[in-house]
Amino acid sequence: MKLSTRGRYGLKAMVDLALAYGNGPVSTASLAAQQGISDAYLEQLIGSLRKAGLVTSSRGAQGGYALSRPPEEINVGEILRVLEGSTTVIDCVSSEHVSCDNACSCSARPLWLKLQASINEVLSATSLKDMADDYRTQTERTLDK
Amino acid sequence: MKLSTRGRYGLKAMVDLALAYGNGPVSTASLAAQQGISDAYLEQLIGSLRKAGLVTSSRGAQGGYALSRPPEEINVGEILRVLEGSTTVIDCVSSEHVSCDNACSCSARPLWLKLQASINEVLSATSLKDMADDYRTQTERTLDK
């Protein structure tokens, strides 16, 4: 049930992009430095997000990445689905209908559906803007001390 | 974010034990047959559940396993925690406090906490009795046709 590092690093990078939204592109080097991971690895993750249309890139010097839409229009479900492959806890509840042969008589299915619905609700209800705002007010409070 | 086969097979076996609760022990052979998996593999899973105190065993001929408590007093969170090692989506939200060094300034932490709380709620609110009842009424309806 664990999230992989792809999800963790990638999502945090997206929050960084949300915080920088409107100020031009951000390089993978600076995003990676922020999290203390290698430039090359983060590049891979951001690459998936670009192919999925969530970020845009500009090549060459002074290039980098930016959100393709305003932070309030991107929810974390979309992001994690790209980074993790899917956010379903079990295949038989995915919308792509990879259901097992005896789904209708499976004693566990009602639980998986409930669990998945609960997860989906949180992931779709949270936008990058929410996360960026949370982060801003939180670091503000820390500075107040 | 996927559940492993341990969680899937093990939980379904527990539902089977819930359905048989009060009728004496059930052998791994019959539990395994029910799901079409090998006796030996299911034995491993049930072994963990026994060590965790969720089932009791009786050895020898006519032996087998039974729930150690009534189905309504066992929730699926307990079961999955045993089978999957933990049910946390990320270590920094576990109660065992394996928090990362910069937890208080992590931009993703509020999301992980919300997500985990939502998962925990579903898992602790569902008992084996709920699952067994669901299953019984569901197969009943199927027979009605």
Place this chain on the structure above:
DNA sequence: CTCAATCCCAAGTAGTTTGGTTGGATTTCG
């Protein structure tokens, strides 16, 4: 008393996934 049914346990193993690294090609700003 014996023997078959059953739990118990540890080790091995093939395949997949994770979490990266390496090496280089391409584009563009200054």
Place this chain on the structure above:
DNA sequence: CGAAATCCAACCAAACTACTTGGGATTGAG
């Protein structure tokens, strides 16, 4: 031009998953 940056594909070690194998120990039934 050259440095800064994205792009891309291949490689790799370590861990994990999903089992199997090969036994030993216990106990009820005949």
